[in-house]
Amino acid sequence: MTIRKVLIFTPIAVILFLLQSYFWVPTYEQQSRGNPDRLNEYITASIGDASILNPILSADSASSQINSLVFEGLIDRDEELRFRGRLATSWEVFEEAFFYINESASIPGAGTARAEEVVDFLRKAKKNNKVSDPRLKACLDNIREIGLIPPREFLVIKREKDLKNSKKEIEVKVHGRPPARVKLTLTAVDQDLFKNLTQLLGETYFTSFGGERYVSTDPPVSKEKLAAYAREFVPATEHNPILIFHLRDNVLFHDGHVFDASDVKFTFEAIMNPRNLSPRVADYEPVKAVEVIDPLTVKITYKRLYSPAIGTWGMGILPEHLLNQEALKREALRLGKDPEKFSMRQSGFNRHPIGSGPFVFQEWKSDQYIVLDHFNRYWEGPPNYKSYIYRIIPDPLTQEMEFYAGTIDNYGVQPHQVQRLKNDPTYQSFSGPSFGYTYIGYNMRREPFNDYRVRTALGMAIDVNKIIQYVLYGQAEQITGPFVKQTDYYNHGIKPLPYDPERALELLAEAGWTPNKEGWLEKDGKPFQFTLITNSGNDLRKAILTIAQDSWKQIGIDVRTDLLEWAVFIQERVDKADFDALILGWSMGIEPDLYQIWHSSQTNPYQLNFVSFKNKEADELIIKIRQEYDHDMQVEYCHRLHEIIAREQPYTFLYVSKWTAILDKRIVIKEIDDKGKVIYKKIEPTKTGNYTFYFNKWIKLPEVPTFALEG
């Protein structure tokens, strides 16, 4: 009897105990409307937790989100995606260009010339107003100063792999004795400088320089190696773009320490320090030197032309005094760890960050929430919200429930919910295209994908609008090329491929593929047959896989499909370029640098141009875009590149998906005008669709405000 009673009454008692706690729990009402502090809090939810709150080390979106509020960069982008000063008030970009005197070359009209003569020759040319070619004229006018660097000697020790024993390294002494060098200071960066100067100095002045003559090594190395050293240490020509930032005065870190130029230098050095394993090294690799001119001026010299470099200074600046060598050493000793092995990655700073951004870090409970408070001494004035809370809720449905209950202020709507929630009068909604696209890529190493007509025909056979309408509930836009649609790099003049199976069949017939008796396409007795693959676990891609298979089957192409686990898909198929066609997506940044994905040098295994797109003009444009510092020129090159890619159809560009977010209607923009009067404004997204751009001015009102109709 007793056993039975125990077995029945224990669980009942436990459950009753659990149930009675209901009476002690605050209701949602108490949490949201009943809590006056709630109006000063902005609560948002995320699927995943942050991992490391240090802007130079983080690589995931949750960490980046928090870092962007706690830390601040020198610049960021404004409503129109132009650069805007933050910790920097202004900046200038100019260039120093160098070339070695080519003693053996003959200059048209002057013969072989020594260093001083070349400088005089250039100075004269600059003064001469009768230069016929306008481009050369502009190029010469752009030169601010012409100087001469006397010959110098250098000795560098390089560590190289031993040829006989690949595991051992040997030291190679590289000795150089290059001739004098001309230094040109330019007002604006000019990637065509040396090309234009050949008009004056002779076609081969730079190419026939032959740096190898001035370099010797001990022990001797192969000819190729020597040429590589010559290119590295005695390059015939060199562009050194220079970026000078003028920093904002009296900016404080959250601990009250004053921000200055040495923090910028420190942040750069921390990224480059191999011990920190920063994932951002690639962005800063082109930097030659960061110099502190005075506490409010930093000069950054680059090794070569690399225009995406300016954008990298949006990177959050670290406080030097908390993370420098001595500080880390002290921390290591305090924790009883080996100071030699203790790097920034181990520092407690990554869980208690201190920056100079609008929000101060308060608390982080792993997988629960992160709390930030506004920074009262923020240089632009503290944000209106008192605190920013980042909750980690991994399940979208629970996020939605919490949003309805008022304990989260925004909710990222799923595509199938948009119809229902977008026009719900209780919320304000925003939407816009995201930064990424989905595509079908063809392996152009293989028959028949090496024919652009075939690729175009395959694209024409798929009705992308139907995919958008039925698979994505209309929450996507068609895309025609590799640039971000909301930037001006994207060429809106290009029409998407029409859905036209008839024309597709014609194109295929031109390429030699004609239907056989059963209706399947054939060429020289060989049927048109291939496999389309994608990764499993992505329902959208799976749906597209089926739709594409069916569309192609309708015009007589026998397509097999295969779904592979992500890691296998990448390692065995994509990296090894072992596929016919695949469905994948790219997410993109604003910078129009396409080198890794589209340049012909990136087609080897494990590189990202896995479809093997090779086009000479595209290659040139990609390099030009990387080297161009003038926005309008860049846009021009991008439009041309977009045209080429759209014509070649290495991918069938499908769509860029749209995001939709809903927000409590009581959240508005609060501004104080010159007379001290408070003005409330409705939140409007910027042109690029960013609705959180004015986040620092947001506030929640107790009641839904009514706005006068705007004309």
Place this chain on the structure above:
Amino acid sequence: MLSFIGRSIIQKIITLFFVSIVSFLIIHLAPGKPSQVDPLNPKFTPEMVERFRKEFHLDKPLHVQYLLFYRDLFTGKTASWKDNQPVLRKIWERFLNSLPLFIVGTILTWTLSFPVGIRSAIFRGGFYDRSATFFSYLLISIPGFFFAYILIIFVVNSFHVPVIGMETFGIGDPSWFRWFMDRVWHLLLPSVLGATGGIAVLSRYVRSQMLEVESQDYVRTAMAKGLPPEQVHYKHALRNALLPFVTMFGLILPGLIGGSVIIESIFSWPGMGRMAYEAILARDYPIILTVNFVSAVLVLAGTFISDVLYMVVDPRIRL
């Protein structure tokens, strides 16, 4: 007895050694790389990937990696690749979070299943048995997450109280009593959900075991000598039906560290299961391997405990 313990411990250490090798190999043979060396990010240059590989010892031969990993594990130096936090501390924190769920869930499962199952066995084929069978199979076949959603929506809509997380979000600094009760409330749904599935399965076993025992002669004898039915069922029969459950009870121990990914994700519970799951997705080897190792230890400890319990339950068994 002592010799049994000694032998068993030696055997288990050997097993553990092989488990450690096999789990290490499986992780390294599985496709996919740690997210830090993910090659599909244009920002990652080959040099950087190489640097990370070096830092994580991925460039060394497997047996060296194995030794390095277990050396770090036993000296308590392993750190997660994701955020550089010490693995053991992370696991300990999550373990404490998962513990209340586990305890309440286990208590409910291992008490309620017996009366439910036994009654089914006694009234075999009757209305109660049929409806119990129906509900058991219903609960077994409905996926846990679906049930969880229904419950959350029901509770939130009808009572307007928060249910997700370990405590009410933004509760501030209430008195310790309110704080405690708040925690208890948040335990209710996830632990009851976890338990319902368990009860559904376990009560089926109880029923079938009891059916077997109830037809034995000694049960008939006990009935015949006029003992109250409860005593017959719960003392004479149950004791003899208990043996298989001893083995099962030993095996719930690893559940301590496994947690439940689905329940924890839906309820935003910062528990073990979620951490391990995310570590697997990110190929965070130190966390995966440590969790693996600890759960192997728990499995072996569980079997040891059930061996000992066998003796307690069945005096005929001599070890």
